[in-house]
Amino acid sequence: MFLGMLTEENKKLFLDLAYFAANTDGNFAQEEKEMIESYAGECELPDFLPSKRTFEECLELLRLSPANVRKTIFLELIGIWAADNKWEDSEIEMMEKIGKTIGLPNSRINRFKGWNRELRDLVADGYKMISEE
Numbered sequence: 001m002f003l004g005m006l007t008e009e010n011k012k013l014f015l016d017l018a019y020f021a022a023n024t025d026g027n028f029a030q031e032e033k034e035m036i037e038s039y040a041g042e043c044e045l046p047d048f049l050p051s052k053r054t055f056e057e058c059l060e061l062l063r064l065s066p067a068n069v070r071k072t073i074f075l076e077l078i079g080i081w082a083a084d085n086k087w088e089d090s091e092i093e094m095m096e097k098i099g100k101t102i103g104l105p106n107s108r109i110n111r112f113k114g115w116n117r118e119l120r121d122l123v124a125d126g127y128k129m130i131s132e133e
Contacts, residue, residue: 002072003042010065011043012051014073016058017098019050021080025088035083039076063101070102078116 003011018039022032040048053061062070077098081091099109 001042001076003039003076005072006043006069008045010069010073011045012048013058013061013065014076015040015043015045015048016050016053017055017062017073017077018080020055020058021077021091021094022083024081024094025090029084031083031085032080035080039080059098059101062098067103071104074098074102074104075112075116078112082113082116082120 003014006014015036018036022028022036037046040046062073065073078095081087081095095113096106096109099106099112104112
């Protein structure tokens with residue numbers, strides 16, 4: 001949704017982190033694969049393949065990014081963790097680790113999670129209204 005505001009390098013960083021996020025719980029779910037494909041399209045990088053950067057290297061690059069980039073990437077990553085409609089402990093731990101690394105207090109992390117949940121509900125409701133007879 002907000003990825004168009006990022007530079008190409010930041011989009012690549014986001015997609016690298018998205019792959020880590022999708023694999024956090026050890027189960028790369030179909031919903032997560034589809035979400036990453038959608039994000040790659042939004043980033044105008046449809047053939048993107050993850051770089052060789054480690055999670056820690058990506059996290060450090062994110063930490064050094066401007067605040068608006070850090071928040072944009074974090075907000076979009078929440079969509080990955082929520083793609084399969086489950087919040088695994090490992091996903092919450094990763095979310096909190098990234099949030100703390102980029103300087104977000106728990107209250108802001110929770111606000112981002114709540115916003116994402118509300119947006120997903122609105123989109124689902126929209127699809128339901130369109131498909132109703």
